[in-house]
Amino acid sequence: MSHSFINPLAPRGHNIVNAASSIKEWTRAALSLDDSDIVSVNELACHLPGCPPKEAVILVMSGSGSVRKISIHKAIVDVRACDLCAALEVSQP
Template identity: 45%
Template sequence: MSEALNRLLGRSSRPDPARADRAAEIADLVRAALSLSPQAAVTVQQLACAEPGCPPIETKIAVLGDGSGRRWTIHAPMSEVDEQTVRETLTTRPEGENT
């Protein structure tokens, strides 16, 4: 598979500084929305989705270290995830998704 196709599908082996910056911005939105302590770990990843009916790229958010280990999926690339989307996702399912 070509590097361009891998990047499109969120599977590039090269670091993408813009995506890393965007992941950090989304993590900060999550921390603010959930009033998390600085010790809580928040991870944000953009992944290719191979499940039937799933958009080709999704954003996965995980909160660890707050005693619950919650996870959410947003069916859009990180570049399309805004503050409103994060807040709606977290307030609609504050307990996270069953994974």
Template identity: 35%
Template sequence: MRFGLFGRGKREAGEADAAASVKRQVRALLELPENAVIAVNEILCADPACPGTETVILVMNPGEKTRAYKVQSALAELTPEALALALSVAD
């Protein structure tokens, strides 16, 4: 799902597959339990001061404060290495 774009409601199949893949990788990299909720969204900022498209990952693990991670990359272009780096830098 992209925020900042009008006329889009549902995720396209490729985006859903990419988001599901990122969720699996996040769960494995952070060693999260099955009851942890992971949200993955691609955000497109129209403001010239913004970096453009970024992927935002929220990790909601019961009993812990929600953690947010940002990767300055479109969801479809997010590499496992960039994801691992973003998760390690934020912790």
């Protein structure tokens, strides 16, 4: 009988890094951001009933100091450009 253990603290593969980079590029293009704007992509776990297990959270920090939060209820590696576009439609600037 074998049990597999997934170490949550193990280094993540290149897939998540590449996916986060793609999300940043899509965000910059969709919002016409410039170099002074910062885009941060993080993955959070949710343990509440009915909540998806993973959530991609994108923060856009403008050079003027405003912050915009965009949430996508998927793991970072599962996010596609169409998911970002849909999330941008419902998020507040």
